Amino acid sequence: MAAAQGTDVSFGALKQDTLAPVEITADQLSVDQKDGSAVFRGNVLIGQGQMRLSAGEVRVEYAEGDGATTGQIERLIASGGVTLATATEAAEAQNADYTIESGKIVMTGDVILTQGQNALSSQRLVVDLKSGTGQMDGRVKTILNPGSQ
Numbered sequence: 001m002a003a004a005q006g007t008d009v010s011f012g013a014l015k016q017d018t019l020a021p022v023e024i025t026a027d028q029l030s031v032d033q034k035d036g037s038a039v040f041r042g043n044v045l046i047g048q049g050q051m052r053l054s055a056g057e058v059r060v061e062y063a064e065g066d067g068a069t070t071g072q073i074e075r076l077i078a079s080g081g082v083t084l085a086t087a088t089e090a091a092e093a094q095n096a097d098y099t100i101e102s103g104k105i106v107m108t109g110d111v112i113l114t115q116g117q118n119a120l121s122s123q124r125l126v127v128d129l130k131s132g133t134g135q136m137d138g139r140v141k142t143i144l145n146p147g148s149q
Contacts, residue, residue, distance in 0.1 A: 018103035018129050020049040022073055024058070036062045046076065050087065051129070053096065056080020075099050082107065084127070089115050091125055103130035111136065117145040 027042030038060045046053040055078035063074040076098040084091045084105065094109025107125040113136070114120075123138025 017049055018100055022076075022100075023047045024060070026058070036064050038062075044078070046078075052085050053078060053082065053098070054085075055082045055096070073100050089113070091127070093125065104128055119143045 024040055024044065024046050026040035026044040028040070030039045030041070032038070040058045040060070042056070044055050044058045046055075046058065053076070057078070057080045059075075059077040060073055061075040061077070063072040076096075078096040078098070079094070082093050082096040084096065084107065091107055091111060091113045093107035093111040096105055096107045098105045105127040107127070108123065110121070111123060111125045112119065112121045113125060113134075120136060120140060120142045122136040122140040125134055125136050127134045
């Protein structure tokens with residue numbers, strides 16, 4: 001097992017169009033008109049392009065003010081055990097904060113990333129969906145499987 005303070009990782013399968021429609025399903029929905037938010041609870045599943053994000057709870061914050069499109073999603077804040085997955089990669093953490101415009105997802109709390117047979121863990125992972133790259137910080141550990149002997 002190798003350990004490091006921080007490391008860059010490739011997220012080729014997570015590179016995607018952050019302007020694609022966002023589909024959300026959950027057991028329950030609460031809307032707060034005062035602060036312009038919605039909270040989805042229970043078996044929350046979010047789909048955007050090829051990306052899937054699941055969590056126990058997701059707070060959706062909508063853009064407001066000048067130049068903001070009515071109903072435009074600004075941020076998704078997920079908690080309660082979060083999984084971010086594509087067909088070939090998966091990341092798990094306690095929490096995630098996805099800012100739609102920047103295309104960045106910040107995952108925190110016992111992060112585990114699997115890419116094929118390789119696994120990495122840390123306390124924080126920042127994924128840039130527009131470039132398909134990521135940065136892991138906070139005592140990064142990895143297990144590399146070079147193949148059979």
